[in-house]
Amino acid sequence: MIDEYGQRAVTRCEILGKPPYSESSEYLFRPYLSQAYKQSQHLLVQWMHEAGMTTHIDPAGNLIGRYAGQTSDGPILVIGSHLDTVRNGGCFDGNLGIMLGIEVIDYFNRQQKRFSFGVDVIAFGDEEGSRFPVAMLTSKSVAGILNELPTGLKDKDGVTIEQAFEAFGLNYQDIQKARYDPQKVLAYFEAHIEQGPVLEAEGLPLGIVTGIASQYRFQVTLKGQACHSGTTSMALRKDAMAGAAEIIYKLEQCVDSCGQEGVVITTGQIVASPGAPNVIAGQVVFSIDLRAPTDAQRNEFAEKVNEIIEHICRKRQLRHELLIQHDLSASLCNQDLMSLLEQAVKKVGVPVRYITSGAGHDAMILAHLAPTAMLFIQSPNGISHSPDETVRCNDVTAALQTMIHFIELKEGKK
Ligand SMILES: [Zn+2]
Numbered sequence: 405m406i407d408e409y410g411q412r413a414v415t416r417c418e419i420l421g422k423p424p425y426s427e428s429s430e431y432l433f434r435p436y437l438s439q440a441y442k443q444s445q446h447l448l449v450q451w452m453h454e455a456g457m458t459t460h461i462d463p464a465g466n467l468i469g470r471y472a473g474q475t476s477d478g479p480i481l482v483i484g485s486h487l488d489t490v491r492n493g494g495c496f497d498g499n500l501g502i503m504l505g506i507e508v509i510d511y512f513n514r515q516q517k518r519f520s521f522g523v524d525v526i527a528f529g530d531e532e533g534s535r536f537p538v539a540m541l542t543s544k545s546v547a548g549i550l551n552e553l554p555t556g557l558k559d560k561d562g563v564t565i566e567q568a569f570e571a572f573g574l575n576y577q578d579i580q581k582a583r584y585d586p587q588k589v590l591a592y593f594e595a596h597i598e599q600g601p602v603l604e605a606e607g608l609p610l611g612i613v614t615g616i617a618s619q620y621r622f623q624v625t626l627k628g629q630a631c632h633s634g635t636t637s638m639a640l641r642k643d644a645m646a647g648a649a650e651i652i653y654k655l656e657q658c659v660d661s662c663g664q665e666g667v668v669i670t671t672g673q674i675v676a677s678p679g680a681p682n683v684i685a686g687q688v689v690f691s692i693d694l695r696a697p698t699d700a701q702r703n704e705f706a707e708k709v710n711e712i713i714e715h716i717c718r719k720r721q722l723r724h725e726l727l728i729q730h731d732l733s734a735s736l737c738n739q740d741l742m743s744l745l746e747q748a749v750k751k752v753g754v755p756v757r758y759i760t761s762g763a764g765h766d767a768m769i770l771a772h773l774a775p776t777a778m779l780f781i782q783s784p785n786g787i788s789h790s791p792d793e794t795v796r797c798n799d800v801t802a803a804l805q806t807m808i809h810f811i812e813l814k815e816g817k818k
Pocket residue numbers: 486497498531596
C-alpha cells in the first residue's frame with residue numbers, strides 16, 4: 405500500500421518532466437511564473453484537492469495546499485520544496501519533496517486523521533533562479549526576510565519581474581505579503597534528493613541532514629610577468645599559471661588529507677592573461693569555492709587557503725589578491741527535529757546516516773522562520789541538474805514512511 409504512494413510520487417514527477425509542464429519538448433525547463441509553471445500548478449491543485457487539501461496561490465506565486473488541523477487556530481507544520489527547475493534539469497530535484505508532501509497528506513486523509521497542527525505543503529516558485537537573476541526569492545518571501553525588493557530584474561527575453569507578476573495575475577509589490585507569522589509555524593520539513601554520491605557509495609537510501617554547509621567563494625588574482633615562452637629560462641620566470649596550478653593542487657591535497665567529512669574545495673573557473681600558447685601567463689584569475697559543515701571548520705580552512713597562497717606566491721615571486729565574493733554561514737537543522745527524524749528512520753528499519761548538505765535549499769531560508777529538518781533521498785550515480793537524474797522507488801517509499809512516522813512522532817511530542 406505504502407509502495408503505491410511512493411511509486412505515485414515518482415510517476416508524478418515524471419509526468420511533470422514533460423510538456424505542457426516543461427517549456428521545452430527536448431528537455432525539462434520550468435522557470436518561475438512561466439506557462440509551464442502555471443500548468444504544473446493547475447495539475448498540483450488537482451492532486452492536492454484529491455489528497456484532502458484546500459489550495460491557494462500566495463502573493464509570491466507559490467502554490468500552497470493546506471490540510472487543516474483539529475482546530476483552526478493551531479500551529480502549522482510546513483512541508484515544502486521547489487517547483488521550478490534549471491534548464492535541462494531533472495524531474496526529481498525539488499519536485500519530489502512536494503510530491504512526498506502530497507502523498508503523506510493523502511495517506512493521513514484516507515484514515516481521516518487530523519493533528520493538533522495544520523500541515524501546509526508549499527510548492528516554492530523560485531529556488532533555482534530559473535528565470536530572473538535572483539534565487540530563493542519565494543522562500544525568502546515566505547520566511548519574511550525579503551526586506552528590500554530586488555529591482556530591475558529581467559529574464560533573458562527582457563521581461564521584467566513586475567511584468568511577469570502582472571501576467572501571472574499578481575503584483576510584485578505585494579510579494580512580502582507571502583510572509584508567514586513565525587509564531588504560528590511549528591517547523592519546516594523538506595525532503596530532497598541528495599544530488600551527490602555519498603548515500604549511494606554507502607548503499608543507504610536516506611540521510612538525515614545536519615545542516616546546509618557554510619560557504620566562502622574567493623576570487624584569487626595572481627600577478628607575475630608575461631614573457632616569451634621560448635626565451636625566458638625556467639629559473640627566471642614569474643609564471644602566474646604555474647603558481648595557480650600549484651595552489652590548486654596544494655589546496656586539494658590539504659582538504660583531501662584533513663579527514664573532515666563535508667569539507668570540500670573547488671576551483672571551477674580560471675582565466676589566464678594574455679592567454680596565448682607562446683606567452684608565459686602574466687596574470688591568472690581563478691575561483692575557490694570552499695564549503696564545510698560549520699562556520700568554524702570553514703574559517704579554519706580559509707586560514708589554510710591564505711597560508712598556502714602566500715607561501716607559494718612568495719616562493720614564485722608572484723603578487724596576489726584574495727577577494728571574498730560570497731560569504732554564507734552554515735544553516736543548521738534543529739537538534740530536536742533531527743532526533744525525531746532519527747527515531748522515524750529507525751522505525752522504518754533503515755540505517756541512520758547523518759549528512760551535511762553541500763548545496764543550498766529552501767530549508768536554509770526557512771530556518772529564519774522556524775526550526776527546520778531535512779531528509780535526503782539517495783541520488784543514483786550522484787547525478788542532479790541533468791536529465792540523467794533519477795531515484796529508486798524503494799528509497800522514495802522509505803522516505804515517505806519516515807515522513808509519516810515523523811509527523812506522528814511530532815504529534816506525540818506536542
Ligand atoms: Zn533542489
